[in-house]
Amino acid sequence: MSRLVRQTCGAHPKETRAHCSSTLASTSFLFGTFFSVSPNRLQIPISLPPGRSAAVAAPISVMRPSMGNERPPGRPVSGFMPGFAPSAPPPSGAPFTAATGLARPGGTVGPFAPPPLQHGAPVPQAVAPPGAPFGAAPPAAMGGYRGPAPPQGPFGAGPPPQRPFTTSPSPQGGPFSTVASPQGPFGAAPSSQGPFGPAPPSHGPFGTAPPSQGPLGATSPPAQGPYSAAPPSHGPFATAPLPFRPPIAPPQPQSPTTGSAMPPSTYVRPPQVQSQQPPVQPMQGYYPGGPPSNPQFPMSRPTFQQPMQSMPPPPMGPPSAYSNQPSYPATAPPMGTLQSLVEDFQSLSLSSAPGSLDPGADVKGLPRPLEGDEEPAKVLEAYPLNCHPRYFRLTTHTIPASQSLVSRWHLPLGAVVHPLAESPDGEEVPVVNFGTAGVIRCRRCRTYINPYATFADAGRKWRCNLCTLLNDVPGEYFCALDASGRRYDTDQRPELSKGTVEFVAPTEYMVRPPMPPSYFFLIDVSVSAVRSGLLEVVARTIKSCLDDLLGFPRTQIGFLTFDSTLHFHNFKSSLSQPQMMVVADLDDVFLPLPDDLLVNLVDSREVVETFLDSLPNMFHDNVNLESALGPALKAAFMVMGQMGGKLLVFQSTLPSLGIGRLRLRGDDVRAYGTDKEHLLRVPEDPFYKQMAAEFTKNQIAVDIFSLSDKYCDIASLGSLAKYTGGQVYHYPSFQATTHGEKLNHELSRNLTRETAWESVMRIRCGKGVRFTTYHGHFMLRSTDLLALPAVDSDKAFAMQLSLEETLMTTQTVYFQVALLYTSSSGERRIRVHTAAAPVVTDLSEMYRQADTGAIVSLLARIAVENSLSDKLDSVRQQLQLKLVRSLKEYRNLYVVQHRIGGRLIYPESLRYLPLYILAICKSLALRGGYADVSLDERCAAGFSMMILPARRLLNFIYPSLYRLDEVLTVEPERIDGSLRRVPLTLQCLDTAGLYLLDDGFTFLVWLGRTLQPELANNILGVSLGNFPDLSKIQLRECDNSYSRNFMAVLRTLRDKDSSCFQLPRVVRQGEQPREGFLLLSNLVEDQMAGTSSYMDWILQIHRQTQS
DSSP, X not given: OHHHHHHHHHHSOGGGHHHHHHHHHHHHHHTTOOOOOOSSOOOBOOOOOTTOOGGGOOOBOOOOOOOSOSOOTTXXXXXXXXXXXXXXXXXXXXXXXXXXXXXOTTSOBOSSOOOOOOTTXXXXXOOOOTTOGGGXXXXXXXXXXXXXXXXXXXXXXXXXXXXXTOOSOOOTTOTTOOOOOTTOTTOSSOOSBSTTOSSOOSSSTTOSSOOSSSSSOSSXXXXXSTTOSSOOSSSTXXXXXXXXXXXXXXXXXXXXXXXXXXXXXXXXXXXXXXXXXXXXXXXXXXXXXXXXXXXXXXXXXOOOOOOOOOOOOOOOOSOOTTOSSOSSOTTSOOOHHHHTTOOSSEEEEOEEOTTOOSEEOOGGGSOOOTTOOOOOTHHHHHOTTSOXXXXXXXXXXXXXXXHHHHHHHOSOOEEEEOTTOOOTTSOOOOEEOOGGGOOOBXXXXXXXXXXXXXXEGGGTEEEOTTTOOEEEOOGGGOOOBOTTSXXXXXXXXXXXXXXXXXXXXXXXXXXXXXXXXXXXXXEEOXXXXXXXTHHHHHHHHHHHTGGGOTTTTSOEEEEEEESSSEEEEEOOTTOSSOEEEEEOOSSSOOOSOSSSSSEETTTTHHHHHHHHHHHHHHTTTOOOOOOOHHHHHHHHHHHHTTTOEEEEEEEOSOOOSSTTOOOOOOOOGGGTTSTTGGGGGSOSOTHHHHHHHHHHHTTXXXXXXXXXXXXXXXXXXXXXXXXXXXXXXXXXXXXXXXXXXXXXXXXXXXXXXXXEEEEXXXXXXXXXXXXXXXXXXXXXXXXXXXXXXXXXXXOOEEEEEEESSSBOOOSEEEEEEEEEEEOTTSOEEEEEEEEEEEEESOHHHHHHTBOHHHHHHHHHHHHHHHTTTSOHHHHHHHHHHHHHHHHHXXXXXXXXXXXXXXXXXXXXXXXXXXXXHHHHHTSTTTSSSTTTSOHHHHHHHHHHHTTOOHHHHHHHHSOEEEEOTTTTTSOGGGHHHHOOBOOSSGGGOOTTOEEEEEOSSEEEEEEOTTOOHHHHHHHHSSOGGGOOOGGGOOOOOOSSHHHHHHHHXXXXXXXXXXXXXXXXXXXXXXXXXXXXXXXXXXXXXXOOTTOOOHHHHHHHHHHHHHX
């Protein structure tokens, strides 16, 4: 046959060689054999743009026409099925489709039409090397062949050995050749060319902008040959002017993994033209590599660093709404040559340095979340009727179609709910009052009307999107439908057009008339509270907030003070000053007055203010050391039981008298590492949990303010807040001069923030799924009903999801969060959040739509709860095991199609997950063991992590670190835009710098050893040399530009999140032990005692995923 082909090709004149090539390609494909026309290989000339040299022109080898059996979209090259026919022929304008097709018998047009000969134009002749089939494509580009790995890793620079399908490197200007930069095609420096540049793709499942040209994304492919990013400016392939190519950088020292080809000396940069392709930006959180003197690592020495290989995902077509269909455009099957080089994952190259056997990676190229939480905004693009992800976000915005898929997911499947989060756009949540029609709900599943409900029977029926029941539309709510079945008033009704809405609840939603907002203060007045200045700060703060308390003019207020006895205060409006009544019987607590202990603030305003003014002096000479907190709680329950409200407890001494007294069990070093370790972190006395159940039953929420300089058993006291929807505030070693401003701000916010009273919350799911486990501060009243006596915008909840059926039969699953509450104005309302998620059968799609913030929020809550029943070391191992199993499962998806040895691969959506899980293991709640963190601080951090929204939780476990000495010289209005986060590693700290660490609860100011004394003195307001104890320093704004700009930075960061007040603390480099537990323990990327560094963690995870 080969002789026949050569005779046939030789007999044809030059004009008809295209037909000969088509016959050749068809014959070779039918017989399953690859032919090479050599030495007289058929070449198709290309007309060159003006100014281009023929020395770099690339001839196009004739390619076979489409035979209907190319691999389907979305399948790797080595996995396509012969005989599969694409669903639609490639339309004109598809990638690599020319206006004038390749001539075939019968006048048909092929998909790879060459440009016609330009009469009079010179024909460039570039002959491929002998024996180079199909233009000598690299072996990695061949669909069915994978040669042995190069000696320097998966992308080594050395040429592979000669094999049946490999040739020597093609000459410069071959069909697949590119002009290599001195760093090679995969060097550490960011490049705008090649499909493997470190910059992320500008489209696809993780991109944000559509591609500018071609099917291979926004990264620039080789500038010449048939797969160039910008087609020629002449001939039928001409669609856009040539993009600008930056000049070749000067030669740099070669890395062992970079290419060795040098650019030709005759290369001339083309004239600059305006390109449609946007500039390639480095991936957020990634170091772009480059010279060793990275500004973010000023102290790092030039050492060997392996460049990171960041793989872009495969090219994508228009958004497919997260369907199960292949991700490629349906216009044409993907091209086999370059497509096999594009991988559907990100990766880190882990290989050895010269002369070393230890693997390593580029520390500066490790993924870091320097932009904070990334809300999955792309969800709203696919489902615009969903509520904002700030209210409801799934751990992966897909629902697995089977139990087997759930078992392969390995990460928690669930959601994070923040029902009263502040509106993302600043607008108020729309309020809907149905009036006489009543709230429109499904008769069977009780789902509220929402944008995903459909209407039928000319608008007289509506179908529930959760249970598919057809419900009647009340006459008052009727509206006609248009031709598409959509109500004419859809855009005018928020409940049919918005994912978040509030309904005014009628009287049948009330068990009792709405109660007025009530505040009852339980204040410890023992000697420790008096000496620390607690009474002055609390009294002053409450008095300043009286005008802003919620529910005016219905607000109720009361006070009870205690030490070894209980002090009741009568605030009757007819009194000129309050009366105090003392009850010493702690075993049988009773109320000395039936009324006037909880009074209307408007009526008794003067009496209340008089009491607050006299409170600090009332107990200034008290020397009582005891605390009867248990009896005081029972007395407060008697006062508030009929009305409910909020109970605020200020405790500065370990409860020692009466019921609920606690012993000084402390932190026992002998318990760590044993089966009794977790008992230190659980309540010692069941009294507090029993009281919490009674409080919840009577709609009373408890907030705990712990302000002790000694152990006060927050593990026991915190259960009051845990089961009543409250919050724990911890101020270790409280002193009014140091912590007074923080207590003032946080108490003021607690009293004045918008609060939902007498609340219950339920989450309804579509058919086949249900929520099984809930995490947060609440009391579970039934299997799916959360009782919340009070809830506000600072609290979030997490829950785990499970499948009820072995195989899902629906295409979409709907979720609806309903919060029934009483507003501060006394109106009963229902806040409803509705969301939809697709059902998928592909595990890779679950990874692609994963939400790191939601996963970390759920994992952190699960870990904290597990620490109450298991050892800390076991909890940390469980977190690591989940990560390893997840990445190993993801690796198995690609291990057959790709050579991934020596690389840690991960989905783009979870690129920060390894670091966040390492940060959870190093957090206050789970760090180390005995003597690493005090027991009260550990428990308080655990209670905080249980309620934090995703954004605040991520910032708490991976704090923000800023360098400020370079920012203090800019103009005040430009400060916010000048703040740049740096990684949490000691290599980023310059001894001549000023740094600020912000974890959402505390500011830590770090002064470098060689920081300019003038700058330090201007900021601190005192001479640094004359103030040796920086723990007592108070930062105040001074009369100089440095101090004003420094305080402006603090205000800017506080304004971003007003839920907490970050108290600044100052530490100097080398000041031990304060520097160790304040700063170094928060540098989660560095190695601590008994913990791994970020680099070691990555290598450890990589080894375990390969085992």
